[in-house]
Amino acid sequence: MQGGRVGIVGGSIAGCAVALAAARGKADETVVFERATGELRERGVGLAVNEDRYAELEAAGFVDDGMPWAAVSSRRWFAQGEESALGREIATVPFRARAYNWGSLWHELRRRIPAAVEYRAGAAVVEVRDGADAATVALADGNEERFDLVVGADGYRSIVRASLFPDTQPEYAGYFLWRGTFPVERLAELDGLLRRGERWSAQEAATVGVTGGHMIAYRIPDTTGINQVMNWGLYGQAPASALGVKLDEPTSIPPGTMTDTLLDYLLAQADDLLPPYWAAMVRLTDRERFFVQPIYDLEVPGYVGLRTLLAGDAATITRPHAGAGATKALQDAATLDRLWAQASDWPELLTGYGAARLPVGRAAVDLGRRIGRDQVVDAPQWTDLDPAGFQAWLASTMRSDTVGGRSLAAR
Ligand SMILES: Cc1cc2nc3c(=O)[nH]c(=O)nc-3n(C[C@H](O)[C@H](O)[C@H](O)COP(=O)(O)OP(=O)(O)OC[C@H]3O[C@@H](n4cnc5c(N)ncnc54)[C@H](O)[C@@H]3O)c2cc1C
Structure with a gap:
C-alpha cells in the first residue's frame, strides 16, 4: 500500500515516530500538527528504555546509537x-x-523525519471527525483538512481519543x-x-x-x-x-x-x-x-476508528514505573511501519494495527498498575526486607514482565 494523505495530531515522541513510519510507507503527503511552538526539548527529564526493548526498536529503525544515552x-x-x-x-x-x-530523544527523532513531511508547529487541532473514506481535522485557525488517515499522537489529554471514545477518561x-x-x-x-x-x-x-x-x-x-x-x-x-x-x-x-x-x-x-x-x-x-x-492511567476500548488511529499516550497511559511510555509510543510506530508494507488498503492497515497494539497497551497499563500498587500504594515495610525476603517480594511484584513492557515481537 502506498500513497494517500496522512495527518498526525501531535509532534512529540509518538508523532515524530509515526511521521517516520508514514514516510517509509510512502504516503504522498504527511502533515504533523503540533500545538506547541519552537523546541520542546527543554521541558523533559529522564526516561529509561530497557536494552531488550531498545534492540528491537533499533532493528526496526526507530532508534539508533547516535541518540545520546x-x-x-x-x-x-x-x-x-x-x-x-x-x-x-x-x-x-x-x-x-x-x-x-526526554528532550534530546525528542530532538533526535524530530531531526530524523524526512524533509518531505510537513511538521507544522503552532498548529492546534480542535476537532477530528472520523468517516468511512476520510477523516477531517479542524484547526484552531478555522481551517479544515481531509486525510486518508488521521493519527492521534496528541498525548494524555488527546482530543482524537475523545472524538473516538468520549466516555473514556484517564484515572x-x-x-x-x-x-x-x-x-x-x-x-x-x-x-x-x-x-x-x-x-x-x-x-x-x-x-x-x-x-x-x-x-x-x-x-x-x-x-x-x-x-x-x-x-x-x-x-x-x-x-x-x-x-x-x-x-x-x-x-x-x-x-x-x-x-x-x-x-x-x-x-x-x-x-x-x-x-x-x-x-x-x-x-x-x-x-x-x-x-x-x-x-x-488509561485503557481504551480500541486503538482505531474508521480512518483514525491512536498512538502513544493518546492510546494508553501507563504509569512511569513500567518504563514503557516512550517505548510503547515507538513500538506503535514500528508496528505501523511493518503493517504499512503488508496491508493492501487503509482498513486492513487499521484493523491489523488495532489487533496488534490493543493487548500490548493493556499489558503495559496492567504492569504500571501492579508496580504502583506494590511499590507505592501498598508498599512493603522496606526496612523489614532482608535480601532473601526482597528477592521473593521482587519476583512477586514484577513477575515475568520486564520493565519496559512487552516485546515488539509479542502478538
Ligand atoms: C514537553 C514534554 C515533556 C515530557 N517529558 C517526559 C519525561 O521527561 N519523561 C517521560 O518519561 N515522559 C515525558 N513526557 C511524556 C512522554 O513523551 C510520553 O509519556 C510518551 O513518550 C509518549 O509520548 P506521546 O508522543 O504519545 O505523548 P506526548 O509526549 O504527551 O505528546 C503529545 C503531543 O501532542 C501535542 N498536542 C496535544 N494536543 C494537541 C492538539 N490538540 N493539537 C496539536 N498538538 C497537540 C502536545 O503539544 C505534545 O507535543 C513528556 C511529554 C511532553 C509533551
Whole structure:
C-alpha cells in the first residue's frame, strides 16, 4: 500500500515516530500538527528504555546509537537505615537499560523525519471527525483538512481519543511523582555525606524505599546530549487540593512552574522520609528544574476508528514505573511501519494495527498498575526486607514482565 494523505495530531515522541513510519510507507503527503511552538526539548527529564526493548526498536529503525544515552547496568535498592547516608542497602540486581533525556530523544527523532513531511508547529487541532473514506481535522485557525488517515499522537489529554471514545477518561492513581534534574558535577557536593570507600557509580540506578512510596535516581544525558545530569523521581501520596493541584482533568506541573506550597511540601517530605544522601539530592535541584506529575492511567476500548488511529499516550497511559511510555509510543510506530508494507488498503492497515497494539497497551497499563500498587500504594515495610525476603517480594511484584513492557515481537 502506498500513497494517500496522512495527518498526525501531535509532534512529540509518538508523532515524530509515526511521521517516520508514514514516510517509509510512502504516503504522498504527511502533515504533523503540533500545538506547541519552537523546541520542546527543554521541558523533559529522564526516561529509561530497557536494552531488550531498545534492540528491537533499533532493528526496526526507530532508534539508533547516535541518540545520546547513558548506560544503566544495575539497580541498587535501599531502605531507611543508620548504616550509611545512603540508607541500608537491601540488594543489587542486574538492570540493563539506556537512559535518555526526554528532550534530546525528542530532538533526535524530530531531526530524523524526512524533509518531505510537513511538521507544522503552532498548529492546534480542535476537532477530528472520523468517516468511512476520510477523516477531517479542524484547526484552531478555522481551517479544515481531509486525510486518508488521521493519527492521534496528541498525548494524555488527546482530543482524537475523545472524538473516538468520549466516555473514556484517564484515572488519577492517587499519588504524585516529584521529579528533578541537576548537573552530575554537583554530586561532588554530597561526597562529604559518604563514608570512606562508599560510592555510587555512574551506571548504577538507585531505588530507595520510603514509607508509602519510593525514590528512583539515575544519570541521563543533558538536553544537548554532551554532558550528564542526575535524574531523580520520588513517588508518594500527596494532599493534592491542599497543595493547589486540581485533578478534575489530567494535569502536570512542568519545570519552571513549581509553587512555594509545592516546593515546601516536597522538601519537608524529602527530609522526613529519605536517608540523608537522597534528601540532599532533592535539595541540590534548582527550583526551575522541578517537575511534578500526578499519576494517571488509561485503557481504551480500541486503538482505531474508521480512518483514525491512536498512538502513544493518546492510546494508553501507563504509569512511569513500567518504563514503557516512550517505548510503547515507538513500538506503535514500528508496528505501523511493518503493517504499512503488508496491508493492501487503509482498513486492513487499521484493523491489523488495532489487533496488534490493543493487548500490548493493556499489558503495559496492567504492569504500571501492579508496580504502583506494590511499590507505592501498598508498599512493603522496606526496612523489614532482608535480601532473601526482597528477592521473593521482587519476583512477586514484577513477575515475568520486564520493565519496559512487552516485546515488539509479542502478538
Ligand atoms: C514537553 C514534554 C515533556 C515530557 N517529558 C517526559 C519525561 O521527561 N519523561 C517521560 O518519561 N515522559 C515525558 N513526557 C511524556 C512522554 O513523551 C510520553 O509519556 C510518551 O513518550 C509518549 O509520548 P506521546 O508522543 O504519545 O505523548 P506526548 O509526549 O504527551 O505528546 C503529545 C503531543 O501532542 C501535542 N498536542 C496535544 N494536543 C494537541 C492538539 N490538540 N493539537 C496539536 N498538538 C497537540 C502536545 O503539544 C505534545 O507535543 C513528556 C511529554 C511532553 C509533551
